[in-house]
Amino acid sequence: MKTPDCCASNGKLLPIETLHPNCFPIPVPANDHFYSRFGTACLPAKRTVSSDDFGCTLKPQQKVIATTHFLDASLVYGATGQTAGNLRSFRAGRMRAQITRDGRMFMPNVNTPTQSCNVATNTEVCYRSGDGRVNQHPDMAVSQVALLRLHNFLVTEFAQLNPQWNDEILYQEARKFVIAIIQHITYNEFLPILLGENYVRENGISPLKQGYSNLYNSNINPSTLASFAGGAFRSLHSLVPSVFNLVNEDRENGGAPTRFSEWMNKPGIIQRPGNYDMFLRGIATQPQQAQDIFFSEEITDLLFRANGPLGQDLVAKDIQRGRDMGIPSYNHFRTLCGLPKATSFDDIRDVMDEERIERLAKIYPTVDDIDYLVGGMLERIIPGTLTTPSFRCVLGEGFFRYKAGDRFFYEYDISPGAFSPDQLSVIRRFSLSTLICLTGDNIQTMQRNAFLQINPGNALIPCRQILTELDLAPWRFQS
C-alpha cells in the first residue's frame, strides 16, 4: 500500500506537533467496523486550499474554489482561458476529440494516463476535459462525453444554417447552448426533485414557461457558499450506488454490473462495444440509493482504493472538511433555516427522531458541537424532496444565487448575447432525455423525465419523437 500522507506508514497517528501545517488527518477508533481490520488508526487528509496559500493575510481566511462559481459548463470547457484553449480544435468551432475506429467520439486522452488514472500503461484510456474529475467514475466520464458530443453536433448544425460563421462564432454559440441546457436541466428537472416542487416554485428557482425572467440582481453575490460546498450539497453522497448497471435497450442487464471501487479513475470501460449506451441508459434506469444516513461501503471504505484492500472514507472526509473550512455548527444553520435555536438536545425533536438524538448526545458534549453535515443528515427527510430542513435552505439559497446573481443566465435578456424568444423556447423543451437520445450511439427509447423511474406515467417513448422537439432553425442568423 502507498504510504499515506499525514499518517505514519504503519497506519498510526503521528504526534500532532510533527505534522505539516497542511495535514488534517482523521483519527479512526480502534473498534471501527472496517479499518480496524487493517490496524488503521489514521486516515490521511489535508487542509483545503485557502486564501492563506495565495499569500493573502486578510482574515477570516477563505477557502478557494478551483473551478468557476457559475453553472457555466466549466466541466466541458475549463475554468480558465488557457484550459479552454487547450480543449478547442480551433477548427469549425469544434472541441478536440478522439474518434474510435468504429467512428465513436470521446474526449481526448491525457498524455500520461498512468499519472492521472489508475491504469497500467500510457496507451490506456484516461480523459482530458474541463474538469479533472472527469475520470473519477464511469458515469462522470459518460456524462462528459454526452456534453462533448452535443457541442460538436451543434457546431455542425450551426455551420449548415450559417455558412458565414467562423470558428469563434460557432464555438461560442455552441458553448452558450450547452451552458443553457445544463442550467435548464438543473433548474427544470433536477431541483424540483431535490428541493420539492412547491419550494422551487415559491422561491424563484423554477424556470419560467415563457418570456424572459427579470430575477437578475447585481447585488446578489453568486459565489459558492462554504456551507453549500462544504456541507449541504455533500449530503447527496448518500445517493451514490455500489455498482453501475449496464442497461440494454430492453432495460435489462446487458452485462455484469460494474463494481464502483473497481472502476474509479479507470474510464476505459465506457469505450468497450455497447458500453457507452449501456452506462447512459443506466443513469436513467438504475434507482439511486436512498437519501438517508447510510452510505455505500464503496465510498466509506474503498474510495480510490486503486487495487488495494482499503481506500478512503468519503463521509469522514466530508465531516472533516466542514471542520477544516470552519463551517459553523448545526445549531447555527437551524436558526438560519427558520428553526428555533436548540438549547439542549431535546430541542431537536422538532426535526429529528429520538433514537438519533440519543446517539448524537453520546458523541457530542453539547448541542452546539454537532457538525452541520451530521445534524443535517440525521434530520427527517422533507416528504417529496431529497433533503432535510437544515440543508434545504442552504441548497435553495445557493441555487437561487447561481441564477439571480448570474447576468448571463439563459433566461435573461440583459446581456448582448441573450437568446431570442424562439431560441429560448427550444432550450426550454430540452431535457436530460433529449441529451441522452441525441448523444447515444444507438439509443432508441427514453422516458420523458430521465431523472425519474420508468413507469406508466413516465413511459419509454421513441427517441425519434423526443428529438423532433430539437429544432435549431431559430439559430439561423438573420441580417
Ligand code: HEM
Ligand atoms: C458518484 C460518486 C461520487 C464520488 C466518488 C464523489 C467523491 C467526492 C470526493 C472525493 C470529494 C472531495 C472530498 C474532500 O476531500 O473534501 C467530493 C466532494 C464533493 N462532492 Fe462528491 N462524489 C460523488 C458524487 C457526488 C454527488 C452525486 C454530489 C451532489 C450532487 C456530490 C457533491 C459533492 C460536493 C458539493 C463536493 C464538494 C466540492 C467542493 O468543495 O469543491 N458528489 N466528492
Ligand SMILES: [Ca+2]
Ligand atoms: Ca444512502
